[in-house]
Amino acid sequence: MLSRLFPDRFVPILFATILLASLLPVRGAAVPVAEAVSTAAIVLLFFLNGVRLPRDEVLHGIRNWTLQGAALLFCFGAMALLGLGVQRVVAPWLPTTLALGFLYLGILPSTVQSATAASSMAGGNVAASVVAAALLNLSGVALSPLLFALLAGSAGEIHGAAVLRIVSILLIPFILGQSLQRWLRPWVLAHRGLATFMDRTAIAIAVYVAFSAAVVAGIWTMLDTREIAIVLAVTAAMLALSFGGAWALGGLLRLARADRITLLFAGAQKSIAVGAPLAATLFPPAIAGMVLVPILVYHMAQLILSAWIAPALRPQGV
Template sequence: MKRFRPDPFVTVLILAVVAASLLPVEGDLARVMDIAAYGLIMFMFFFHGVRLPGNAIFRAFTNWRLHGGILAVTFLLFPLAGIGLSSLASAWLPAGVAAGLLYLTLVPSTVQSSVAFTAAARGNVAAGVAAAATSNIAGVIVTPLLVAGLMGAASVGAGSEGVGGNATLKVIGLLLVPFLIGHLSRRWLAEWAAARKSLLGITDKSAIILIVYTAFSAAVLQGIWIQLGPPSLAILVALSLLLLGAVNLICWYGGARFAREDRLTFLFCGTQKSLAAGAPMASLLFAPAQVGELLLPLMIYHQAQLLLAAFIAPRLAAPPQSP
């Protein structure tokens, strides 16, 4: 039963949504919290750069078939599925939530969980580290470009400012630049960061919780729970699970030509979507009132992917039974 317990971090995120629903923050306090969130985001990506070994990036180019396939699933197959899914959902869900289904398909893969599940299934862990790192580095640039190309003002509902070059530059300035500076600082800070991995992990999670709380506060003030009742929420969960199941089947059977270890890496790195990267990017790319609706599908998918991967990883690791 432990495999089916909600992830503690996701539980805290749910509590943040509940808190924002009951006590939404607004006005000057909301602006102060936004500034604090931006500071934590820059801090988070700086230390992501510090902690990422350079050889993980190098390995991404030595197995180009595997990593090319993972990137194609992450930034091509997923967005194509997201376009169709969000169009289908627009008939039943509020515009911002339907657009959130598209947004979740545009963000990069996870890092920690995809590598952890690859290891649990006895896949190619070194390739998993390289794939996750490459996906997140590429996502800082590719995700804003995909959002700009696929999510115009009409896609995210009334009052949208749209997404363009300025927003992309903002993401690069607040995410990629601190990441690169952090990576260049590895020779001085890598050991210090490794010794404080738990503390830095708390900082990462705190940034995301703050983003979710402020985003849902704005969404609540805009009437998200009036627009999204239980039937709509059930439809959203069903569509998220449909996407998750379809992508897992495609990756598993599509990776049949890989060696078994690489096939498992392809499965767990190709199907995961990162809330840790998606939440900061959404806060930078969209107006505050839109972020809560846009993140809701990603939060649902994130929890579902953890439950499914936790269920199948040990089963795939088991040796095949003799007939």
């Protein structure tokens, strides 16, 4: 029963992280220590991503320019505009930083492991899924902050300190991982379980620290039942529009069914693995926790939805 409700074991981990931050948030003198641990975890996360993402497969997969171009345009174009539109619609009814979280959700890249796993389960083009995930995440490290700054107006101003943090905490570790890929990637691939554990631990730490600051700042007193219901309803609508839009785009482009399935999951899913660390570099901790609420809800919901629809998409006998 639990495996059907939570097809990805990371979903209950995120629930537990939010609950722990709500009950036992980091306070006082422990805050700088927790932030330092979170920063170190983020550096490790992006270093491992740099080691793991295959450059050769990325270069080879670019030849399928229709599929990869569609994934890039949908993920960073259509989804960014959807996030912007949703932010403006909900702004009168939600706190400013929470409404901003829907725009932030829209500019994030796709997931890596879960999009590929869902594509494989649905009978999609797995090789193209790996390439799409790599391209979207490589692009997202640079594109996501730029899109946010462009679309968020004065709320999205990225100052020199934030740029320096993005470069030092996200880009440099990622580039270093890519440069050492030749020597380290075989070890990482041979120890997938350990690498996945390190990934998820880093994400959970970033979410815990950010959400702790939001709890201390009074997130649960600032949000009432009506506002929480709005977040859940709007996230559900975004899920329907994103998954439906990605599937429709694949049909308009007359992609092969396997490629259409790849576009569906690569285009419509959004990554908390990038979202949590990037929020920690762009926003003060108290603001980051509020901004992360939509992507936390969306991430959990997309994993459950993908696990439900992927088997239905798989051709019989495959």
